[in-house]
Amino acid sequence: xxxxxHIARAAGVLGFATVxxxxxxxxxxxxxxxxxxxxxxxxxxxxxxxxPNLLRRFFAEGALTSAFVPTFSEWYTQRxxxxxxxxxxxxxxxxxxxxxxxxxLGVIFSPQIVHLMFPGFSAQPAKxxxxxxxxxxxxxxxxxxxxxxxxxGILNTVRHFFTxxxxxxxxxxxxxxxxxxxxxxxxxxxxALAVGVLIGGFLQLALQLPTLYRLGFPIRPRFDLHHPAVRxxxxxxxxxxxxxGVYYLNITVGSILASLLPQGSVSYLYYAQxxxxxxxxxxxxxVAQAVLPSMCRQAAAGEMVELKESLGFGxxxxxxxxxxxxxxxxxxxxxxxxxxxxxxxxxYDKAVKCGEALFFYSLGLSVxxxxxxxxxxxxxxKDTRTPVIVAFAAFLINVVFSLLLMGPLKHGGLxxxxxxxxxxxxVLLLWLLRRKIGPFGGRGIALAGGKALLASLPMAxxxxxxxxxxxxxxxxxxxxxxxxxxxxxxxxxLVYFLFAHxxxxxxxxxxxxxxxxxxxxx
Numbered sequence: 414x415x416x417x418x419h420i421a422r423a424a425g426v427l428g429f430a431t432v433x434x435x436x437x438x439x440x441x442x443x444x445x446x447x448x449x450x451x452x453x454x455x456x457x458x459x460x461x462x463x464x465p466n467l468l469r470r471f472f473a474e475g476a477l478t479s480a481f482v483p484t485f486s487e488w489y490t491q492r493x494x495x496x497x498x499x500x501x502x503x504x505x506x507x508x509x510x511x512x513x514x515x516x517x518l519g520v521i522f523s524p525q526i527v528h529l530m531f532p533g534f535s536a537q538p539a540k541x542x543x544x545x546x547x548x549x550x551x552x553x554x555x556x557x558x559x560x561x562x563x564x565x566g567i568l569n570t571v572r573h574f575f576t577x578x579x580x581x582x583x584x585x586x587x588x589x590x591x592x593x594x595x596x597x598x599x600x601x602x603x604x605a606l607a608v609g610v611l612i613g614g615f616l617q618l619a620l621q622l623p624t625l626y627r628l629g630f631p632i633r634p635r636f637d638l639h640h641p642a643v644r645x646x647x648x649x650x651x652x653x654x655x656x657x658g659v660y661y662l663n664i665t666v667g668s669i670l671a672s673l674l675p676q677g678s679v680s681y682l683y684y685a686q687x688x689x690x691x692x693x694x695x696x697x698x699x700v701a702q703a704v705l706p707s708m709c710r711q712a713a714a715g716e717m718v719e720l721k722e723s724l725g726f727g728x729x730x731x732x733x734x735x736x737x738x739x740x741x742x743x744x745x746x747x748x749x750x751x752x753x754x755x756x757x758x759x760x761y762d763k764a765v766k767c768g769e770a771l772f773f774y775s776l777g778l779s780v781x782x783x784x785x786x787x788x789x790x791x792x793x794x795k796d797t798r799t800p801v802i803v804a805f806a807a808f809l810i811n812v813v814f815s816l817l818l819m820g821p822l823k824h825g826g827l828x829x830x831x832x833x834x835x836x837x838x839x840v841l842l843l844w845l846l847r848r849k850i851g852p853f854g855g856r857g858i859a860l861a862g863g864k865a866l867l868a869s870l871p872m873a874x875x876x877x878x879x880x881x882x883x884x885x886x887x888x889x890x891x892x893x894x895x896x897x898x899x900x901x902x903x904x905x906x907l908v909y910f911l912f913a914h915x916x917x918x919x920x921x922x923x924x925x926x927x928x929x930x931x932x933x934x935x
Contacts, residue, residue: 437585461547502635533672550607557614564621584613667827685770692738708793725854742775777832807838868912
């Protein structure tokens with residue numbers, strides 16, 4: 414099987430598993446919004462959850478994955494399975510020790526961390542106290558999820574993608590069940606959500622270990638600080654922490670500044686970010702995870718032409734999916750919140766404010782997606798310095814834009830600042846990568862993006878017309894409103910694929926060929 418087909422197949426498997434997880438994540442957010450609304454308690458929970466979540470994105474999904482996967486892939490390819498198995502056990506043991514210490518310190522110093530990250534809460538002592546309590550309960554989540562990320566790196570390297578992707582289903586299920594069945598047992602009901610996070614993290618890790626055992630990588634204690642691969646991973650992880658995680662740092666900066674805005678702003682940004690991450694998690698993360706092992710193997714073998722082809726294919730595939738998703742979210746931002754969240758403690762005014770944040774986040778959907786595919790290419794080439802420099806520049810740009818825009822646009826300005834900084838980061842990464850490895854199909858990538866945008870225009874007309882059939886400010890009629898949005902999505906996708914095929918988009922034609930082979934043939 415060609416590398417392109419491996420990437421497409423892996424992305425499909427990851428996408429399928431992630432669709433299920435994201436749907437449950439949406440159900441989770443609907444449950445949270447109905448039970449707790451958007452205000453005092455949810456601001457405290459989302460702020461508290463963001464601290465271990467930020468560490469997860471920086472350390473577990475960011476630095477650890479970007480540093481471990483290239484090294485482990487090289488060890489597995491060049492030295493065989495036995496050496497790779499030893500390295501996996503050493504890394505798992507060391508990571509267990511390190512993350513246990515990080516978790517202990519995080520629980521002890523939670524008050525100081527919350528004070529530092531959310532200064533606006535100091536004016537409301539009760540909210541600050543609740544945030545500290547919830548953060549202490551959820552901090553051990555970073556311990557479990559870091560080990561999950563290591564397992565994911567091992568499994569992805571040996572081309573097993575489903576188990577890591579499906580594991581987040583258990584986090585969502587744990588949070589949903591805890592919120593529904595346990596909230597009445599706590600003096601502060603939202604505490605049940607924090608308990609659900611802790612249970613979900615444990616279940617995610619428990620799911621990985623049997624799969625590792627079945628594929629020949631049983632986890633056993635093995636302590637060796639002097640292993641050469643461990644040193645290399647440690648050296649790569651420092652720069653990778655900032656290089657991969659700057660987008661999430663920008664989101665966190667937005668939440669910190671939102672704590673200075675009117676109550677509910679932290680929650681508006683969180684809900685909008687969750688919906689923004691829906692198409693990202695379904696496809697973009699899937700492509701990034703699928704293409705990284707391929708690029709690592711090609712870089713280790715010195716196959717630069719093949720690496721460029723894999724990277725170019727990943728970028729074109731990303732644009733093909735994210736551009737129509739971006740257009741759809743821009744049109745449907747407020748109606749989605751009206752349908753999914755409005756009711757109980759969540760009224761139409763909150764839906765509009767969340768929709769404003771989602772609109773500005775959505776402007777950067779394709780940009781963020783391309784950055785997520787580009788950055789791992791540098792780490793596959795063992796270049797940790799360049800992404801860090803670019804990430805730091807993007808971080809400063811985000812801070813400047815946030816301070817300029819949060820006054821006139823409130824929480825919407827913070828979302829827009831995140832999109833603008835991601836655009837600057839993308840431009841710099843494209844320019845520097847081209848200088849490093851030469852052309853990697855830039856014209857083809859731009860052409861694919863142009864065709865996707867052209868095919869999205871008639872789709873936008875159809876979706877806008879269908880969405881205009883409903884007054885989204887009125888509560889009730891959920892079934893009818895859901896059918897309208899479902900019809901808009903289905904009709905929009907049909908129109909998009911039709912025009913993409915007419916525009917001779919390679920990705921659309923591949924989808925048609927796949928349908929003919931797999932369905933019509935049967």
